[in-house]
Amino acid sequence: MVQTANNKLFEGLSPKEMIEATYEASKNFQIRAFYEAKDEIIDTGKYTEQEFFEILDVMIDDETERKIVLEHFKGQEPLFLGEIAEIIKEFPAENVIRDVIYLKEQGYVEELIEVKTKTVTKKIKGEEKEVEVKEYFYRYQVKDLEPDFIEHHFEPVSVVFNSGTCCQCGWCSTICPVNAIKVDADNLEIDDDKCMKCGLCFTVCPRSFSIDQANKATKKLNKKLNWSDKIGAYVNTYSGSTKNDEIMKVRQDGGVVTTIAEYLLDKKIVDAVIAVQHSKQLWKPEPVIIDDVKDLYKTAGTKYANSPSLSILDQTKKYENIAFVGVPCMMKALEKGKLFLCGLPFFKNIKYRIGLFCMESFPYEGIIKLAKEQFDKDINDLTKMNIGGGKFIIKLKSGEQLDVPLKEVQKYARESCHFCEDLTSDYADFSVGSIGSQDGWSSVITRTKESDEIYNEIIKNGDLESKNLKEVKPGLFLVEKIGGIKRNKCQDPYEKIKNSSEK
Template sequence: MAATKQVVKPKIFGSLLAEVVRKDICCGCGACVSVCPVGVLTMKKVSGKDEQPTLIGKCILCEYCYNQCPWTEPQPSEVNIFGRSRFEKEELGVVLASYSARSKREEILKVASDGGVVTSLLVYMFEKGFIDCAVVSCLGGKEPLKPEPRVVLSPDELLECAGTRYTVSPTLLGLGSAVDEYGKERIAVVGTPCQIRAIRKMQYSPHGALKYGSKVFMAIGLFCMESFYYDKLIKEYLPQKTDLGKVSRFSIRKGKFIVEADGQKVVNVSLDEVRPYVRGSCHHCTDFTSELADVSVGSVGSPDGWSTVLLRTEKARRIFEDAVNTGYLECKPLEQVKPGKVAVVKLSNLKKQQK
């Protein structure tokens, strides 16, 4: 009997649309757009929604877009990234050392979200020659308070980008630009857990976009419980509360969503009030602490003005410890601060349960 031939359909942009975008689990990271070898994808505004990847030309069926998306299978393996799987007791993923830390530079502390660890690590890596570029998220585009990717080429530029914006930044478009337009070779990327996952897929998946992934020297992951739709939070909700032009800072602390303008808290409401604006992808996401990053940084677990730091790779540990030894950062073991690791584990477990 003749064997029946199985036709395997290529996983192209149409598959990404069907499995991710139309199911409202696209997190707007920009990975698919940045790797498309023929440039036929773009992030485009869809009426009533935030930007999403859109096909604008002839697809060559290469499957690259599909394979870098943080939500498609296969997922990157911890063995490839860290050389081993997490031990059973490692509830937060592979962690070699954990600290509560803050910057020693006043100018960074003034603008940072928490302890300014992310910005200080980037400054250290620039000044010591570890990186030739940082891909971060920044404001300053045409639309008010809209985070955009920024390719940073010198440490001075980093101060403008410190702080947290709670709407999506398509940061991985910045990685594409750093490689394709600036020819950068040793890049640090700062991103939310979903964005770090896309970078690991570029580096380690069987169809990974190594052209980009191989240039990432350091993946700095942020803790992240949720992010919000820009249109709903910034364009609809916030103008009812304040003048967008005066907003200087966003934060989420102890279940409150806080917006500061002119040094005053102009919004200080329960997170429940803004929860209807949380992105669909965030309801689907189970990674709170950026479990695949080289180093993860967040506020939970540390006192106000300090950051919790989870060092996951030897490279990140060496760089963090040298940044401490050379006066960029100060730190205490996470076990010595309150509320410490227990608070991080609690939120991490909460996020894992939502699937």
């Protein structure tokens, strides 16, 4: 049915091994569903015929690689991901690691979790105390499969939505090759007549299965990166503030996000930025593609209602390079696309991911209710909302500022945010938030060599003031502390999906 692309990755493998792996790959349900729906996919207009075959090639190569990894991994003792990557030298370590995670989802590999308890000394309210902490160790082993074993297939993402864990990021609707999925800020619908059950939407969904162990193992192989269990991998951490007077008037915190976006557009490093602006209804965000710097300032400032920003990514095909601004769940969605579907034409153009910190977001109706019930104000009277110092703060057109303790507003937040473990956008290139920095400043985490270089070029260009986040108060300490709290209180979305689809 299909042929593998002539890919350098497979150089050095014997023809026999390639034929067997390709044959096994050709049985994969996802490849078959995609191939068999070729006419519908091209008629939908999302992909040209050439793009269709490019995607198919990548799907086949990825699946062939997985089958080879599986063969080389069989018969081993339970191993850590990094150890597996050391044994299987045929492919880059990051490919082997992501392949093992996917093979687990396909049913070939078992994840064995060992929990150990250790005693550490912690300062609690100024006093040093010994506390017990749990450590988790993840090992993987190929399962003993019955002869009639059938590879798991992935359901459409209605299973995610129905479980109540969907974060409405919109990524599945962009990915779906036949436009069967509609996502807005509150809802998700799948047109069963159009759906060809390829499961691509499930593969890329940030809530469908975890890639956190793969991320940790891959990042730890890069000795140039710092690793924190609470905020992920990073190059440097800063506290920054814009020097641009116009951005100062509209910014949320340090105006760093808008300053980075402006620099990227100005220097033609990207041709467009996807950000969020107020829709016709004030404080109801809508995603927008900005390709002219003069339109950028209207995107500044935080809108606390969620925006399904990834749903418009397929409209950016005409741009060679783009930057995407979004919350942590969207950064994870993009990472899944990078790991498992890197052949998608509109996806290859994402050059920079600017991730925000995020503790929770609210449904738009929740924001209206919050303003009314907590402050007795109409949403249209608000000029700014902010979270800081444990309070939810609003500013009014009159200039008045009011606040309530943060715990009072948590009941208005979206249920699905309880399944989110990431405060600081672990999967972004730049992460920006207010926790850790003083008013008028943003905390910034650069997570790649390239994003760190750009951040420093912006400082050199005179657009940003910046300090080391470790040297400001409360600084990196607080970011890590809150990051750890969010991880610890997160409910497991993957169990929830499993349990609700078994009912």
